[in-house]
Every structure is written in C-alpha cells, then in structure tokens.
Amino acid sequence: MSFPILPTPAQPGLAAAAERPAANCQFRGGCGEVASPALAEDVAARVKNHPCYSESAHHHFARMHVAVAAACNIQCHYCNRKFDCANESRPGVVSERLTPAEALRKVLAVAAEIPQLAVVGIAGPGDPLANPSATFETMELVRRAAPDLQLCLSTNGLALPDHVDRIAALGVGHVTVTVNMTDPEVGERIYPWVAWKGRRVSGRDAARLLSERQLDGIARLREKKILCKVNSVVIPGVNDAHLVEVSRAVMALGAFTHNLMPLLSSPEHGTHYGRTGQRGPTRDELEKVQASCEGTARVMRHCRQCRADAVGLLGEDRNGEFALARLPPEPAQDAADVRAAHRAGVERVRALAERARDEALARLSGAPPGLRARLAVATKGGGIVNQHFGHAREFQVYEVSRDGARFVSVRKVEAYCRGGEGEEDVLEAVLRALSDCRAVLVAKVGHCPKGRLAAAGIEPVVEEAHRPIEAAALSWFAGFVARVEKGEVRFSPPPGALPEPAAAVA
C-alpha cells in the first residue's frame, strides 16, 4: 500500500502577497535567491540567516555539525558505515564522535571564535533519529546555552513520525529528510534493508515502508510549522528520471525546498555503488534534474555536501581547528553579543548590496530580454568578489540577464596557486569546470592564468573586485550586452539555461 498523497495544500508560510521586486527584477527573493513566490514574514525571518535554506545567507552565516549520532537504522547503497552519512556529507571519516557534553563544549568554543555561526545541526555520521537520546540531549544543552543559535537536523526519515512532537517541543526549526524515491521499485535499487521493530525488512517492502514513514514525517512537520528541506541523491539510471515525481510529492506535503545532490561514488569508498561501478551524474545531468524540478519546487543549488562534523561557512571546513583536544577544558564563554553585532552588520551590508543591485538592474532595463550569460565568481564570503583566482577552491556560477543574477551551482576545484607556483593540470581542470562561463570575476589573477582563461573564452575580470556579487555580475553583464550589440562578441545561450522561475509552488 502506498502512502496517500494529501490534496495539494497551500504552501505553509507562503503568501501570495507580492514583495517589492527590485527594479525590473523578477526574482522576488532577491537576485541569486531561489526563484519563488514571496515568503510570509515569519518564514522569511526563519530562513534569512540559515545558510542552507537561503542562498543569500550562505555568504554571511556559518553552520556547524556535531557528530553525536553514530548508529543508523537503514542501509543505503551509497553508504559505507565506516564513513560519514552520505546524505549530508561527502564520504570521509568524521574526525571524532562526540558525547552531548562534548558537543556543547565544541559549540561554545566555535561560537566564541566564529561570529557568523547561526546554526547547529546534527547530521550524522549515522542518523540523528536512530540515536534519539544523544540527539535530543545535545539539542537541549545547546538550546539552553545559546538560545540564539538555530537548531537543525537531517534524517533518513524512518523514525521521523515518532519524534516530530519532541522536535517541535525543543524548538528545532529546520529538518532535512532525505527522500530518494516514492516508488518502491526504484527504492529497492537504493536501499537493501531497513531496521524496523527489531527485525530487518528488505527489498521492495523496505523501500515502501521507508517512503511511507518519510512522507508521513514530512506531513507532520508541516502540521508543526517546522520548515522541511528534502534532500535527494541523484543516481543516474536509478532515480534521476523519477525525482520530479518525488519533488511534486514532497512539495505537496509542505516541504520548503528541494536539494538535489549528486551521488558521490568511487570504488575506494567501499560502498555497494562504489564497488559495482554506479557512477554519479555529470554536471549537465545534475542541472537537468534540478531544472526539471524547478517548476514545482524551490531548488537548492548551493549545497556543499558537507561532512557530519563540518564547521564554518558552507564553502569552508574549519573542523580541524576545533578538535576536542584543542578546546579549553571549561566551556568557553558564549559570545551572543558578538553574534548579534554580526547579524546587525550583515543587515547593513545586505541593504547596501541590494541598493547596488537595484542600480545595476536599472541600467539593464533596455537590454534584450533573451540575452543571458553565465559567469563564475571567486569569493571567500561576505557576498563580495574578494578571492584571488589562484586561491579559489570553488567558484560560484551565476546566470545573468536583464532580470537579475541567479545562482546556478558551485564548482569545486583545487587551488591553482600552490606556494607561489601555478599547477598546469589544475588550471586545465579549472578551465573545464568553468567551460560554460563567459567570465570569471576575481579579486586578482596572475598573468599566466589570465591569458589561458581568455584563450578559453572565459574573460578574467578584476574590475569588479571587492563589489557585492550581484551588482558586480550585472555590471559585467551590462558591458557584455553593449559588446554584443556592437557585434564585438557573439551571443550564444548558455548550455542548459535556467528555466523561467516557477510561477507558484504547489
């Protein structure tokens, strides 16, 4: 028996009310934000500083995961228990597992050092709800010690319906459920078994049970007004064509956003998929699946598939600085006032960035509507073009048009510059990673890579350095439009250009 899909309800917290669009901007969440209808005030307030629920927030706010949840209650073919939970982390051993008391010590130490910290999450290395005592005790301790930090957890959903009341009572505002299928025929190719009431259920029955529990849990989260993000691992040939159905089902139940992540699979991970040669999606395949879901869901595109012990802004991992052995013996003093000052500072920075974006958009009002281009940005945070090309370990790719700058994806790379020397093979890989981009906006770039980028048709741009990303992207685009109009450059649409924003979310 499959889980009954409820009639499509109004999206919790979504209001039809129009928010003032910026100049001619049609993306009401702000350029670069996921295309979506305007958010109700209470929902907007809950997502605006959460780095995973808001693309804009991930430039300014950090999260940390505390690895208190060791056990798991299901088996995924992309997971090897010696490694992290692949639902929320790239494969890699967590450095250390923590007790709730150790987790609190670590949270306070991180909070004292990283004023951007906004969220404490539990995402493994197993499943948080297969370890309810440790998970909830940790959350209680953090809630009492640092009430301004948002609590977040990520689960496979099997035990979710049993714990939603407790989650709500603890004030956990954000829950991620990994939903890879709603069709048990697909599911049996992903999950060999689930543990249920003291026995193992396998095959199609396991997938059916898991799916029913996941969907039931998502519906219950909605009843409690807890924001739910759904993660799906895109597995080519297994669930890639099915994920649009998943998207429809979870959005109908009230999920807030859908995060479609590539399968990470390699023989050395020791997973079933790794051993049997199941590959992950190519960049184009992933973007195609994301685009197919975009008509139904807010699609998250800035996920970094971080580890279950990650610390810092999404693009960085500072966990190594906070190993237990390096922490002060007593809990550090909390620095709530420093975090409050950071939040206030971010508000001022955002206001300035929005003004700069609106001015740039106004200058583009006469640009041809069909003209668009992709560009890459090197940033180390703050929403600014502020990273040296050779130091960048990732580039953020935007698609720009007269309507604004929309976030497309993150391209992870190795840093080109090592010890003052450029690595040729690394540069080749960077050029491949940015092959769909017309330009790369950086704080600085060396002479050699500058020439190689230009030869590859990717314009290295330093003139926009230290400006807010959206304004910088739009400003470069204004120059691009002028050159197209003069016939100096030929326009061709980016491969797999983003679809139009969803008119409404079901």
Ligand code: CLF
């Ligand atoms: Fe962590 Fe997940 Fe909460 Fe974020 S991560 S539990 S929602 S605080 Fe974020 Fe990391 Fe992607 Fe997860 S970037 S893997 S989506």
Ligand code: SF4
């Ligand atoms: Fe591994 Fe996470 Fe799947 Fe459990 S839910 S088997 S920890 S990937």
